[in-house]
Amino acid sequence: MISTHTWTDAQRLWDFQRMGQKPRPCSVAVGLGSHDLGVADVTADLYHQGMMPLIVFTGATSRTTKERMPRGEAEHYQERAVQLGVPAEAILIEPNARNTGENIRFSRALLESRRISVSSVLLVSKPYEERRAHATARKLWPGIEWVSASTPMTLPQYVDSIQNARLVIDMLVGTQQRLMVYPHQGFMIEQEMPDDVVEAYERLRGQGFTSRLMLQAPERST
The missing domain is CATH 3.40.50.620 (HUPs)
Known part of the structure; x- marks a missing residue:
């Protein structure tokens, strides 16, 4: 749960x-x-x-x-x-x-x-x-x-459409990782990352929502 x-x-x-x-x-x-x-x-x-x-x-x-x-x-x-x-x-x-x-x-x-x-x-x-x-x-x-x-829907509605809450959170974590890594690799423009978003990503990753992560994990800049 x-x-x-x-x-x-x-x-x-x-x-x-x-x-x-x-x-x-x-x-x-x-x-x-x-x-x-x-x-x-x-x-x-x-x-x-x-x-x-x-x-x-x-x-x-x-x-x-x-x-x-x-x-x-x-x-x-x-x-x-x-x-x-x-x-x-x-x-x-x-x-x-x-x-x-x-x-x-x-x-x-x-x-x-x-x-x-x-x-x-x-x-x-x-x-x-x-x-x-x-x-x-x-x-x-x-x-x-x-x-x-995109389709105008809430997170709970999207989870209902996929019927797999863990997979949806895994996809959110994987997308967030790419938003953090890809600008440095030249694949997208730089994104300003709010602290609470980065912290939420790190907590979810630490809880094991990792199936959609790339092998290279981003480190938070100081």
């Missing part, structure tokens, strides 16, 4: 990892592939709201999606969006990306190859991946206005 203190720390990470930006009209939306079809659902909803004329779904497969999405994450996202009423001609597929950096770089290359002018991108991800995706996009494709979006 997960304690109240653990939930409080998980909530701190969840709140930090979400950007809290309000969706607004952009040149294009980029939906980042993952195990979560909710990304396709919210992208379709934003399309129907008139937030963008064009969608890029990007993603190959991973160890967590190869059985559920054997044709690739982007392909399954496209199928879902079409089922939800998005015209197929409004969707481009980028089927090769296997991480967030490739999602951004390969989507950019695809749009440039089609000579599609882009000044702003509605970046759609899983809720707890908003900040990581945003920071990565700003590093790899500067000069673009980036607006983060």
